[in-house]
Amino acid sequence: MSLIKEVKKKRELSGLPDSIVQRAVQKSGGEVKGARALLRKYFGVFLTNKVLKAKGDEKEMLENHMSSKKRNYEEFYKEIFSPRDDSGGPKDIKGIHSVIDLGCGANGFSYGKIKEELGSVDYVGIEAAGQLVDGMNKYFEEKMFLARAECMDLFEFEKIVDVLKRQNKDRCVFLFQVVDALENLERDFSKKFITEISKECEWIVVSLPTESLGGRKKFTVQRKWIVDYLEENFSVKKDFKKDGERILVVKVKK
Ligand SMILES: C[S@@+](CC[C@H](N)C(=O)[O-])C[C@H]1O[C@@H](n2cnc3c(N)ncnc32)[C@H](O)[C@@H]1O
Structure with missing residues (x-):
């Protein structure tokens, strides 16, 4: 074997x-x-028994996953997509037709909340944990959502870019708490990764944890390099902290 x-x-x-x-x-x-x-x-930290069984309703599923459980999803997406005074924000954001959620965890179970903000956008969740992918696909089918999840490895870069190419514009990529996973392979890999995916999307929303997973330890100065990189290369439309994460809404300059 x-x-x-x-x-x-x-x-x-x-x-x-x-x-x-x-x-x-x-x-x-x-x-x-x-x-x-x-x-x-x-991966194990995210793959608890409750997550692996993937049988609960959306609220339960989001609460079972380490990364999504701290979020108040209604407020989370409202803050990301809501209008703001600066030019270029709200109107553009409402032009989003697809969301591609990379390393989505259980986040597909929040599709209903995305829909409240953006309407019936086409959602694709990419996730390594096949059990979660199956659970999300079952959920999407039951709810008849315009959404799917795919079990893929983010490091199989060309395949990810292909997924992006097939989605309708404007495309918004979610990179929620995946920068650390990308950095595990190679230092600064996330910069290369973001540079490549930015060629095939119009928006990127990056979230970075500001607390350790258990929520006890607060990080002080950290991940400045990724924030600097985003500011230097793109147009950062929003940058706020909420429920243990820092969220940056980035418009790709074309
Ligand atoms: C910290 S969790 C974040 C989950 C979700 N984005 C969220 O914020 O709710 C990181 C996720 O990335 C997934 N992941 C890590 N490395 C990956 C890879 N190489 N390919 C696909 N998914 C990966 C993990 O399985 C895990 O679900």
């Missing part, structure tokens, strides 16, 4: 794309236990 199959025998790791498991196997020098430990470190 291949090492990838062996690693994926564990239920919580069984839904991950092979490319992610392969990288963990390589990093651990071909050791199954080491590879599993790595994957648990990066």
